[in-house]
Structure formats: structure tokens, C-alpha cells
Amino acid sequence: MLRVYKASAGSGKTFTLAREYITLVLGTKGEDGRYRLNRSRREMHRSILAITFTNKATEEMKSRIIHELAVIARLEPGWTKESPYSDYLMNLYGCSRDELREAAAKALKDLLFDFNFFHISTIDAFFQVILRTFAREAELTGSYDVELDDKYVIASSVDRLFEDLNHRDDPEARRITAWLKAYMKSLIDEGYSFNIFNRDSELHSGLIQFIDDVSNETFMLNYESMMAYLGDSDRLVEFARELNRIAAANKARTLNACSGAMAAIVAADLDKKKLVTANFVNLLNKWINGGGYHKSGYGKTGENILLDVENAYSAAGKTSSLRTQAIDALIIEAVESMRVIMEENQFVNCVRKNLYTLGLLSRVYSSIDDYRKEHETILLSDTNSILKRIIGDADTPFVYERVGVWFNHFLIDEFQDTSRMQWDNLRPLLNESLATDNDNLVIGDLKQCIYRFRGSDPSLISNVHNDVVGHAEVRGELLADNTNWRSSAEVVRFNNTLFTLMASEMGFSEQYAGVAQLVSSKHSDHHGYVKLSRISGKxxxxxxxxxxxxxxxxxxxxxxxxxxxxxxxxxxxxxxxxxxxxxxxxxxxxxxxxxxxxxxxxxxxxxxxxxDNALLVSRCRSVRLIVSVLRYISSSDFVSSPSRKSRREIARLLNRYEYLLSRGAAPSEALDGAIHSPDSVEELVMEVTDMDCVNLTSIVERIISRYISPDDLARDNIFITAFQDLVADFSDRGAADVSAFLKWWDGAGSKVAVAGAPDGKAxxxxxxxxxxxxxxxxxxxxxAGLSLESGDIKWFDTVGVFPGIDPAIVPPLIPLSCSSALAETPVRGQYEQYVCENLLDEFNVLYVAFTRAVDELVVTLTDDVGESSINRFLFSAVEKATPDTCVTLEHNAGIDSSRDRHLSPFIPLQMYEGDVLTLGSPCRPSHEEKEMPTAMEPAETIEMTDYYANDRADLWADTRIDSIRDITVARERGIILHDLMSRIRSPRDIARAMRQSTRAGMIPDSEADEILDLITRRVNDPGVSSWFNGFSRLLMERPVITSSDDSQRPDRVVWTADGTIDVIDYKFGIERPARYARQVSRYMSLLRDMYPSTPVRGYIWYLDTGEIVPVK
Known part of the structure; x- marks a missing residue:
């Protein structure tokens, strides 16, 4: 049997699903249809599949089932409460508490030791299991990847399509090029931006968004017919010509009608004698001058004339002998032609708006197919259509056998969020289960369907009992079956009254038939507070x-x-x-x-x-710093075009500002540094690219190791780690260059958030x-106010929509922006259906929001009651919620609360002083008994360690056995300590530099403490403070190219705070040959040539002794 539970918010869906799972795992159903305690069969959990909507819900459901089984079995440490399921199960099975406890212990042991077959998953995860089993039939490799970001794949495919046009000269490429040229020409004619090849343009991103919007389930269900139509480009071209012909014919007809009416008026001298209104004359002139069309329409003047032609005349003209029936007829014909063209051409324009992008759809999908093959991947959205092709007509037991599991029971949660294709794939499996008299459960609530934009079909929950074989039992539609266990009495009664009356106002009484709920016994004395405020929207x-x-x-x-x-x-x-x-x-x-x-x-x-916004990875200051450095690297390419060079300089200025801001500078300081010290910032950032192996992950790791302070590494650990995960995932896609990553980051990447831990103070x-x-x-x-007009792209069926055009050249479906412009067009019926669905979706969003509260619900709305606002329905419902109305609602629900009004599920609503509605009184939190922790909860939490970064710049050198340095040799010791000093920008870098050198094996542990002490004393010496603190610019081990192409590489060049340039050369040991000074002199000479107005000083720093020798 199939149990369909239409559960309203707060009615215990999770409780019911967990209870049903435990019922099936502990019991067996006899031939008489009664359940008995399972005493022999093992591993019952293998035959049960529970499907949830989200990964979070999956984990919560698993934890709840394990916990409840442990409580029943008395195996939950420290837990003294009895399970709320125990009495129900004992009555169902007819067993004792000890027998139930023993069975629960066995089932829990089976489940934990066979955890891979604990089948609770999202529907997507379950379908992926089946799809991998049928990879060969689907023509997929066994190791295929699943791409979750459809939009990224679409963008990559569009870019590849356009790029290939530069290298192809076949007929197909020429057709695409001609189509694009025609598209861009049409945009030029209309005065819009036209360069679709510019990846930064709104037109380019709009094309990608369009393809993403139309690649929905409606399109997938009609994929074959649409691809067959678009595969013959001549048909779409002919269809476009027919639309243009219709639009031109309407304009010509209107121009002739308006010109004819004006000619008759002028010939009869009606205009000069002011026998026709000036407004009508002006209206005719506008349409004549517009070539038979004017975007402002025919206005109130035209509407009045269509009602009565006399409204075209002045008072004197209405009775004038110059007025004739012929002139009246011409006037009516002119205005009627305006009405017709406004309706027909408006629809034609709506169709033509997306026609060029529709023509690219098949080519983009061909490019997407190439992407799938090259990357051995599928889009997550492909899953349903592939499975429909495989499973649709297959023998269901065969499907089970291939999966390796035979499911007898299906428990489906949030069924209202299931899509039509998902249900088509799942229904054969469910029917097989029902055919063998197994019990199944479907839980859903049409009122909580808020994911239609993801393809969910709320009508499924209403018709599921008709879609399956065998008997179905539906519960939750009657008030007696519907108790709210979540909210206080005031919140429940407020929502009961408001949504019952709003549903009646909006025409959704059938969908909201079960909205009223009883107050649970535990909340009968738990009073809450509701406050609804209406404020001015102006x-x-x-x-x-x-x-x-x-x-x-x-x-x-x-x-x-x-x-x-x-x-x-x-x-x-x-x-x-x-x-x-x-x-x-x-x-x-x-x-x-x-x-x-x-x-x-x-x-x-x-x-x-x-x-979600506070935990965005992109909001972290350290991540913004990393991204700003990446932007510098990406923008360093040579540009010759003056216009592009100008834009590049502006971009680099913004990058410098963002970089300095992310380093902790105040906005004014960052702006000043970005404008007046560009070289210092860019030299600092470009050190990142000085690597033997430059790939995206290595660059990011070097940025982290060089520019993120230890304090920031500790504070932003979770965000930096998440960012590196994103970088690694992006690199796996193949296009792992910096510019491609930044483009992805500016789109989808910057919207990624990390999960926040529970926090009592948050x-x-x-x-x-x-x-x-x-x-x-x-x-x-x-x-709380919600807009009702979406403007989304929707697919419209074309059957009977274009009567004057050959059906052979009309697309099976056309994409249109769902706006009020379609209200008086041939697709009016479909448009009204979409509007109704959108209205229901917005109503559902309001219902979900209002039913989250336990104690208090505080809502604020503006007094906007326009056609595009849902507020008008809400305020109307509040006005109608009188005591008499509540009595009527009780009567309709079969309730008699005349003896005790507190038993009523409804309550009168009244706006005090017209602006505020309150129910109940402000609350104080109840001191509930704190629940004991479960075995599933961690006994303690451990702080994450600081992010450890190693840019691995010298990884290759350090892994060569034949070149390992021996620190006991004086020359080798100097090289090692030189490398150590090249890692230190400021005193806070000492510990990190030492850690890196030690882990790389360059400094033995036996020498580490001594060297750390030496370097710490030298770097913190007050005499060298200006070299490690407060400088405006720093170069370490950076080459200086001479005019003879010779390269000099000073150890450290510092632009100090006092305005001088100091050149420092590190030396170790006791030798002091004259060539040391000559070497520093050459550095100083080069820098004086480069910076003639800046004083340059040179020093040899003997770090072993601490002596600093000036060089003249």
C-alpha cells in the first residue's frame, strides 16, 4: 500500500518518516496485512530506500534513526528518556518492551556493521548510483565526473563555439557566422550594444544566461523535437522572414488606414475648422510619421474612439454636416488598425526578441556535447534525461539486479519538490514494490513547493495516488489529521486564519484545503506573540x-x-x-x-x-588579497590598442586599490597608494611569478605563503582552505589559467559560501x-512584500499560435519573457497559467516564511497594494478575518467552539489604528530541560590549526639528492642562510622561514635553534629596523638588468621611510675581500642610474658578527 501524507508545516514529517523506517526495519508484514516483530530475518535495512531533498536532511535522518534505535535498545549512553516511538511500535507488533528492545539492538548492529547499505540519500545521489551502473548503456566511461555548475559548462561551450569560427571555413561555420552577423546588425538597428564576441559584455553574458534559463526540464522533455527542428536552420530563417512579413504588413495596413483617415479629414476641412479633436489629429500624425507604428500606442484617445466614434469629434463636429458615415468608417478603421498592430506586432516583437539566440541553441548544445566527451563528464541536469532513456521502458527487476540491491520499500520526503522526469524514473520502481504488496510512504506539502524554478512539479503530490498501481491512502487533508507540533497557539491560529482567507481570495482554496491545523497538546498553554506592521511604501x-x-x-x-x-x-x-x-x-x-x-x-x-552572505568565501579579507594579486598577474599582458590600454590602466588602478585595502589600509590610504605608488605595489605583487613551475595552484600557494600574515592565517583558516579547494576543483576542469579562473570567480565562484558552525551568540x-x-x-x-511578475524565460507551445504561417517552419516551442506584454496575445492561456503558477509559488514562499516561528513572529509590510504585490491579498484577508468569519470557518471545518473559544483553530485579526496587528503578548523564553547529548554528537571539538602554506618554489632543487647542501661547509652554510634571509620581509616572517627551511631539509634540527637565535637577534637589531619595518618598497633577490644585458642580483633593496634606497648584501664567515665592496658599488651605480633623484646607500652586512660596513 502507498501512504500519502500531505503534511503541513510543523506537523512532524521527519518524525513520521523516521517512524515508518523503524517500523519497516524492525517488523515484517504478514499475509493478513498485519505487522509483527521481526525475530529471524536480518539486514532488513537493505531493502529500504529513503529519499530526502537535501544532503543536510539526509544526514539528519540517518542520525535520527540511529539515535532512536539506540534509545529503544537502551544503548544510548546516559539517555534516560523513553523513545516516542516505543508505545506505537509495541501496539503495532503486539510485543513487550523487552522484545522490542532486543529487536532494536539487533537491527542497530546490522545497520552499523552494514552501513554502506543504509540507503538514505537525495534523489540525485540515488540516480547517480543507477546511472553509474548503466554507464555502458549511457555511452559513458566508468570514471565519468559530474559537473554541478551547468552555467560554467555553457559559458565554456559558447566561448569555444565562437573561437572555432576563427579556424573553420566549412558551410556550417559560414551559416553560424552569417546568423551572428544578422543578429548583430539587428542590434545595431535597434541602438543596442552588438559585440557578442566580447566576453565582458552584457550581450555575451546574456546569451549564456538565456541558454541556462531555457535548458530546463520542459526543454529536455522536448529535446529531440527541438533539436530536429533547429538542425535545419533554413526553417528558422523562413520563420523569421514570416514574422518580419507580418510585422511589415501590419505597419503598411496601419499607415494606409491612418493616412486615409487624415486625408478625408483634411479634404473635409475638419481639422482647420476644429471639428475633430486636436488629440486625435496628433495621434494620427504620430502614427503616420512613425511609418505606421508608434510605441506609445493609441492611449486613452484611441480607447474612447473605439467605444464611440463621436469621441473623435469636438462638440461642434459631432453635429456638423461635414461629418459623414464614410469619414466615421475611416476613423474607426484607423484606430482599429492601431489596436491590431499593438497586439499582433507586440507579440511578434516578443517572439523575435529571442529568435537569434534560439538559433544558436543547437550549436551550443553540440559544443556542450564536445565538452562532455573531452572532459569525460556529464552535467548534473543530464542525469534525469539519460536515466529516462535507459530505464523508461526497461524491465524493472532487471534494473534492480544491475544496481545490486532489491528495494522493497520506498520512503520519499518533500515529494512536492520532485520533478516530472524524476517521478517518471522513480515510478516504475515504486510500482514494482506496490505490485508485491509492500508498503511505501510519500510525504509532501503542496503549500511548501517553492522550487518550481528548479523543475519541481507540485501537481504530482495531488495526483500521486492515481499514478501508481494498487491502493493508496491519503492523509493530512482533514483538520483532525493535521496537528502543529512546532508553533505556539497564537502563531498557529494566526497562520490558519490568514492563509485560509488569502487562499480563498487568490483562488487557491483547493491547494490550501489542509492549511488549518490543530494546536498540539504541548502548546495548548504555550502562548506566543504575533506582530504584523504596515508601513508606508513611499x-x-x-x-x-x-x-x-x-x-x-x-x-x-x-x-x-x-x-x-x-x-x-x-x-x-x-x-x-x-x-x-x-x-x-x-x-x-x-x-x-x-x-x-x-x-x-x-x-x-x-x-x-x-x-550565507557573511560566510561567503569572497568576503574574507585574505581571500580578497589573494584575488587582487591574481588580477595583477592576469593584467600584466602587453596591450597595444590605446583604448584597451586606457581601460587596462583603470583596471590596474582598481586592482591596486583593492590590494591595498585587503592589506588593511584605510580607504583613503589605499586610494593614495594606488594613485601615487603604483610601482611599489606592482613590484611587490609580481614577485609571485618568479617560480620554476607556474600553475594556478602553485601561484595561489605562493601568494598565501608570501603575503598572508600568521594572524590572518589563523583567523581566516576556514576561508583560505575553502578557496584553495575551489582552486583545486577548478584546475581539475582543465582550463587552469589565471584569467579563466578569475572569470569563473567573478561569476559563480564568488557566490560560494562555507558552512557556519552553531554559535549561541550569533x-x-x-x-x-x-x-x-x-x-x-x-x-x-x-x-515581507513579494512581487508577482517574474519576467523569466518560459517555453510556450506553438500549436495554433501562428495560423498564418506554415506549421512546418514553426518551432515546436518558443522561448518568451513571461511578462504582461503577453496578456493579449495568442499565447494568453499559457501566459495566464504561468502567472497562476508564479502567484502560487510566491504564496507558498510566504507560507514557508510565516510557519518557521515557534514563539514569536514579527512581520513588516509596506502598504503597496498594486497588481504586482501580494500584499493586497494579505491586507484583504486581515480585513475579512472578523469574529463572524472565524465562526464560518469553524463551521466549514466541522468544529463547534461555542463553549470554549480557545479551542478554535481560527482567530479574528484586526489592525489597530490601521497599522499594527498583534496577537498574544511578548514572550519570555521557557526554561526547557536540556537534552542529553547523543552518541552521534562529538564529545569535544578541536580548533583547526593555522593554515600552513608552502609555495614550493625550491621544491625541485631540494629533492635532488646530489645537490643537498652541507651546512658544516662554510660556503654551503652561506648559501643556505642567504636563502633563509630571502624569505624574510619583516620580523614576523622569521619563524615561518625557519620552518620552511627545516622541513625542506636545508637546516638540520641540531642547528635550527642556534640559527633561529642568530637570525632573530640580527633582524630585530634596532640598527637595521628601517630595512625590515616601515619601508615603502622592498626587492629581495630580484635581478637588475644592465644596458649590456648583464644581470645583477642584490640580496636586498629597501626604499626606506626616510626617502633613501638602501642596498644590502649579506655575508657570512670571516673573509672580507675587496670584491665585496666593488660588487655593492656596482649595485649602487645601477640604482642611481635608474633613480637619479633618490639618494642610494650601500652596506655589507656580516650576519655572524652583526657588523655593518657602509660602502661608498
Whole structure:
């Protein structure tokens, strides 16, 4: 049997899924359909597959099942509570507690010793297991990789397609070139940027985004028909010509109609005698001068004339004898032609907008195929279509046998987020299980479907019981089946009332039939607090009359901040509070506000912030420093074009500013250094490239070892490590050069975040989509208004859409921007369906956000009630939530709460003074009994060690056995200590340089302490302080090229703070030949020639004795 549980938010989905898994792993189903305790069969877990939506949910589910089995078996150390499943299982199996405990202990042992067959995974991970089993049938190598970033592959494929055009002269290349030229010419005609080959242009990135947007499941389901159509480029060319013909014919017809009406008006002298309105005459002239088209349309003047032709005439003209039926007919024809062209040509323009990019789709996909083959990889989005091709018509037992496991039971969580193709691949397996009378579970909630943009199909949860063989039991649609175990009474009753009435207002009563929930017994006396504030959405500037400036977002943040301050004072920890936002921009605004408030409010001063944005790798100062150095390296190429050279200089100026800023300089200091000291910064950075082996990972490692301080290595360890992982992953793709990495970094790479550890002193800021499945004691939603118009690219079916065009040349599907421009077009029905789906998705997002709260829910909305805002439905629902309405809702739900109003799941809603709605009273945190830690939780945590970087610049030399230095030999000792000093920029580098030399085997452990003491004393000598601290520029072991191409390499050249250039040559031992001074003199002479206005001084530094000898 299939159990379908339509579980609303907070109703215990995870609890139910874990209970069902434990039921199946501990029991067996008899022929009479009843479960009994399993006393003989072992390894029952091998036959169960539980599917979750995220990796995090997978780990949580595994931990929960192991923990509950351990509790039932009394094997959880220190745990005294009874499992909430025990009584249910004893009643189900008809067994004693001791018998249940013994079975749980056996099952837990089986599961832990056979952990590889503990099948709880995401649907993508499960499909990957099947796909690797069928790699041969899919024409894949057994070691293929899975590329998670589709957009990167698309960008690489587009770039390769364009690059190949420079090296090909075949007919296909000529067709693509001609198509691109036509595309760029059309852009020039419309006044847009046209260079699609410029990788930095919006046009180029727009093409990549378009292909990414349209490469969805709808396209994959129609892939073969679309590729067959696009494979014959002549058909799309003919279709484009037909569209142009229709647009031109409409313009000609409108021009003729408008010219005819104007000619009749002029001939009858109606214009001079002012018998027709000036507005109508102006309207005709605009359309005639526009060649039969005007983008502003026909306005109110045209609308009124279509209602009644008399509106084209003045008061005198309406009764004038000069007015005739013929003229009336010409006027009506002219305005009607305007209406027709506005509708038809607007649709034609919508179609033509994406026609050229559609024509490139098959070529880009061909290039993507080449990428797959060359890199032996598939896109993650390929998985479903490949499996559909393999499994679709296959014998299901054969599929199981090839996988190596026979699944009898399927437990599917978050089913509303499953896509159509995923369900098509999964359904044969589920049907096989049902055909053998096995029990299965599907859990989902249509109200929480917020991932349609990823291909999820919420209609599946409504129809799943009709899609499978055998009996299906549906629960969760009746109020009696739906109890909220998460939220306080006020939060539950508020959401019940609000979303029931909003669903009725929006036409989603069927989808939200089970939205009302009962308050759980444990929360019957747990009262919460709801506050909904309505603020003005209009900005007000400060005026001379003393009126204050008003900004809606700031007002919303102030309300949020004051409520958070109250909660902190009441005893809530920052970790109990979550702020939910819709997008990254909202999150940044919230973070900036909290940091600003922390500067003046002690309550916020010590509070930390955990958010996706705060934990972005790209926000780390050390990572920004690494990236800025990489930008210097990438921008060092020679450029001859004056315009490009100018842009390059601007870019380098910005790079210098970013570099200095990331080094800790204040913005003003960084700007001054970027403008006035470019050479010092660039010389410093370009030391990175002085390596024998220059690849991306080596360069980054050298940057880390040379420029990141020990303090920063300790503080930013997690971010630096994550960045190096990203570099390594990128290098595995093959295109591991600096410029390619920076392009990827500026796109997808900079958006990667690291996972934050739990922190009791940190408030959480996250998007509503990330909050799904989570709960917090106090939830704040400062920007609750949601826009209803998406503008996303959608695929539209063309059947019956182009009646005047030969169907053979019409594409099976066309991509259109889903905007109001399609409202009065031949695709109106499909457009309205998309609008309805978008409206439902936004409503679901609101539902998910409002149902995360346990104790308190604080929401702020603007008073915007326009067509593009969901707020109008919310405010309307609040107005209708009267006591009488609540009685009606109770009656519809079959509830009689006349004896005790507190039993009602509904509650009247009222905005006090029109701006604030409150339910309940502000809360204080309850002192709940602290749960014992489980065996799955770590007993202690260990701090990560500081990031250790080794740039391996001399790795090759140090691994040559025949060239190992002997420090006991005076000359060898000098070379080793020279190398050691070349690693020291400042005193803080001594320990790291010593560690590197020791680990490389250059300095024996027996000599390390003595050398460390010597170097530390010398570098910290006050007499050489200017050489190691406060300098403006430093060169170490850098060659100086003379006019005769000879190369001189001074040990250390320092631009000191007093404005001189000091040349230092290190010497070791007791010998002091005259050639030492001559050598330094040559260095000084070269530098004086290069910097004639700067004093140059030279010194020989005998480090063994500490003596410094000036050279004249």
C-alpha cells in the first residue's frame, strides 16, 4: 500500500518518516496485512530506500534513526528518556518492551556493521548510483565526473563555439557566422550594444544566461523535437522572414488606414475648422510619421474612439454636416488598425526578441556535447534525461539486479519538490514494490513547493495516488489529521486564519484545503506573540519646513531592530532569533543595519551574525588579497590598442586599490597608494611569478605563503582552505589559467559560501528558501512584500499560435519573457497559467516564511497594494478575518467552539489604528530541560590549526639528492642562510622561514635553534629596523638588468621611510675581500642610474658578527 501524507508545516514529517523506517526495519508484514516483530530475518535495512531533498536532511535522518534505535535498545549512553516511538511500535507488533528492545539492538548492529547499505540519500545521489551502473548503456566511461555548475559548462561551450569560427571555413561555420552577423546588425538597428564576441559584455553574458534559463526540464522533455527542428536552420530563417512579413504588413495596413483617415479629414476641412479633436489629429500624425507604428500606442484617445466614434469629434463636429458615415468608417478603421498592430506586432516583437539566440541553441548544445566527451563528464541536469532513456521502458527487476540491491520499500520526503522526469524514473520502481504488496510512504506539502524554478512539479503530490498501481491512502487533508507540533497557539491560529482567507481570495482554496491545523497538546498553554506592521511604501525627502526624511526599508529595519532588542532583554539568545529575507540584497541591508546598530547599542555589540552572505568565501579579507594579486598577474599582458590600454590602466588602478585595502589600509590610504605608488605595489605583487613551475595552484600557494600574515592565517583558516579547494576543483576542469579562473570567480565562484558552525551568540540571517524545514523561537521578516511578475524565460507551445504561417517552419516551442506584454496575445492561456503558477509559488514562499516561528513572529509590510504585490491579498484577508468569519470557518471545518473559544483553530485579526496587528503578548523564553547529548554528537571539538602554506618554489632543487647542501661547509652554510634571509620581509616572517627551511631539509634540527637565535637577534637589531619595518618598497633577490644585458642580483633593496634606497648584501664567515665592496658599488651605480633623484646607500652586512660596513 502507498501512504500519502500531505503534511503541513510543523506537523512532524521527519518524525513520521523516521517512524515508518523503524517500523519497516524492525517488523515484517504478514499475509493478513498485519505487522509483527521481526525475530529471524536480518539486514532488513537493505531493502529500504529513503529519499530526502537535501544532503543536510539526509544526514539528519540517518542520525535520527540511529539515535532512536539506540534509545529503544537502551544503548544510548546516559539517555534516560523513553523513545516516542516505543508505545506505537509495541501496539503495532503486539510485543513487550523487552522484545522490542532486543529487536532494536539487533537491527542497530546490522545497520552499523552494514552501513554502506543504509540507503538514505537525495534523489540525485540515488540516480547517480543507477546511472553509474548503466554507464555502458549511457555511452559513458566508468570514471565519468559530474559537473554541478551547468552555467560554467555553457559559458565554456559558447566561448569555444565562437573561437572555432576563427579556424573553420566549412558551410556550417559560414551559416553560424552569417546568423551572428544578422543578429548583430539587428542590434545595431535597434541602438543596442552588438559585440557578442566580447566576453565582458552584457550581450555575451546574456546569451549564456538565456541558454541556462531555457535548458530546463520542459526543454529536455522536448529535446529531440527541438533539436530536429533547429538542425535545419533554413526553417528558422523562413520563420523569421514570416514574422518580419507580418510585422511589415501590419505597419503598411496601419499607415494606409491612418493616412486615409487624415486625408478625408483634411479634404473635409475638419481639422482647420476644429471639428475633430486636436488629440486625435496628433495621434494620427504620430502614427503616420512613425511609418505606421508608434510605441506609445493609441492611449486613452484611441480607447474612447473605439467605444464611440463621436469621441473623435469636438462638440461642434459631432453635429456638423461635414461629418459623414464614410469619414466615421475611416476613423474607426484607423484606430482599429492601431489596436491590431499593438497586439499582433507586440507579440511578434516578443517572439523575435529571442529568435537569434534560439538559433544558436543547437550549436551550443553540440559544443556542450564536445565538452562532455573531452572532459569525460556529464552535467548534473543530464542525469534525469539519460536515466529516462535507459530505464523508461526497461524491465524493472532487471534494473534492480544491475544496481545490486532489491528495494522493497520506498520512503520519499518533500515529494512536492520532485520533478516530472524524476517521478517518471522513480515510478516504475515504486510500482514494482506496490505490485508485491509492500508498503511505501510519500510525504509532501503542496503549500511548501517553492522550487518550481528548479523543475519541481507540485501537481504530482495531488495526483500521486492515481499514478501508481494498487491502493493508496491519503492523509493530512482533514483538520483532525493535521496537528502543529512546532508553533505556539497564537502563531498557529494566526497562520490558519490568514492563509485560509488569502487562499480563498487568490483562488487557491483547493491547494490550501489542509492549511488549518490543530494546536498540539504541548502548546495548548504555550502562548506566543504575533506582530504584523504596515508601513508606508513611499519615500519622503527632508524638507525645509522641518519634515524628516522617511525611507521604507529603513523604517522596516528599525521595527525589526527594536523587536530584537526587546527579545534579547527578555532572555532570548541571539541563536534563538532568525531574520528571513528573500534575496541577497535584503540580507546585506539587514547585516549592515545590525552592524551599524552594534556601534551604539550594547545589546547588539557582542552579537555575531551567521548568514550565507557573511560566510561567503569572497568576503574574507585574505581571500580578497589573494584575488587582487591574481588580477595583477592576469593584467600584466602587453596591450597595444590605446583604448584597451586606457581601460587596462583603470583596471590596474582598481586592482591596486583593492590590494591595498585587503592589506588593511584605510580607504583613503589605499586610494593614495594606488594613485601615487603604483610601482611599489606592482613590484611587490609580481614577485609571485618568479617560480620554476607556474600553475594556478602553485601561484595561489605562493601568494598565501608570501603575503598572508600568521594572524590572518589563523583567523581566516576556514576561508583560505575553502578557496584553495575551489582552486583545486577548478584546475581539475582543465582550463587552469589565471584569467579563466578569475572569470569563473567573478561569476559563480564568488557566490560560494562555507558552512557556519552553531554559535549561541550569533543571530541567523538566511533566505526563505534556505529556511525551509527549519524552526526558530523568534522569526523576523522585515521585507515581507513579494512581487508577482517574474519576467523569466518560459517555453510556450506553438500549436495554433501562428495560423498564418506554415506549421512546418514553426518551432515546436518558443522561448518568451513571461511578462504582461503577453496578456493579449495568442499565447494568453499559457501566459495566464504561468502567472497562476508564479502567484502560487510566491504564496507558498510566504507560507514557508510565516510557519518557521515557534514563539514569536514579527512581520513588516509596506502598504503597496498594486497588481504586482501580494500584499493586497494579505491586507484583504486581515480585513475579512472578523469574529463572524472565524465562526464560518469553524463551521466549514466541522468544529463547534461555542463553549470554549480557545479551542478554535481560527482567530479574528484586526489592525489597530490601521497599522499594527498583534496577537498574544511578548514572550519570555521557557526554561526547557536540556537534552542529553547523543552518541552521534562529538564529545569535544578541536580548533583547526593555522593554515600552513608552502609555495614550493625550491621544491625541485631540494629533492635532488646530489645537490643537498652541507651546512658544516662554510660556503654551503652561506648559501643556505642567504636563502633563509630571502624569505624574510619583516620580523614576523622569521619563524615561518625557519620552518620552511627545516622541513625542506636545508637546516638540520641540531642547528635550527642556534640559527633561529642568530637570525632573530640580527633582524630585530634596532640598527637595521628601517630595512625590515616601515619601508615603502622592498626587492629581495630580484635581478637588475644592465644596458649590456648583464644581470645583477642584490640580496636586498629597501626604499626606506626616510626617502633613501638602501642596498644590502649579506655575508657570512670571516673573509672580507675587496670584491665585496666593488660588487655593492656596482649595485649602487645601477640604482642611481635608474633613480637619479633618490639618494642610494650601500652596506655589507656580516650576519655572524652583526657588523655593518657602509660602502661608498
Amino acid at each position: 519615500k519622503v525627502k527632508a524638507d525645509s519646513d522641518g519634515s524628516e526624511e522617511y525611507e521604507p526599508r529603513r523604517a522596516a529595519l528599525e521595527i525589526m531592530g527594536n523587536e530584537i532588542a526587546r527579545e534579547l532583554q527578555a532572555g532570548y539568545r541571539p541563536a534563538d532569533i532568525a531574520i528571513l529575507v528573500r534575496g541577497r540584497k535584503d540580507g546585506v541591508d539587514v547585516i549592515d543595519y545590525l552592524l551599524e546598530r552594534g556601534a551604539s547599542d550594547p545589546l547588539f555589540r557582542e552579537m555575531r551574525i551567521v548568514s 543571530i541567523t540571517i538566511l533566505t526563505i528558501h534556505k529556511a525551509k524545514g527549519l524552526e526558530y523561537k523568534c522569526v523576523h521578516i522585515p521585507f
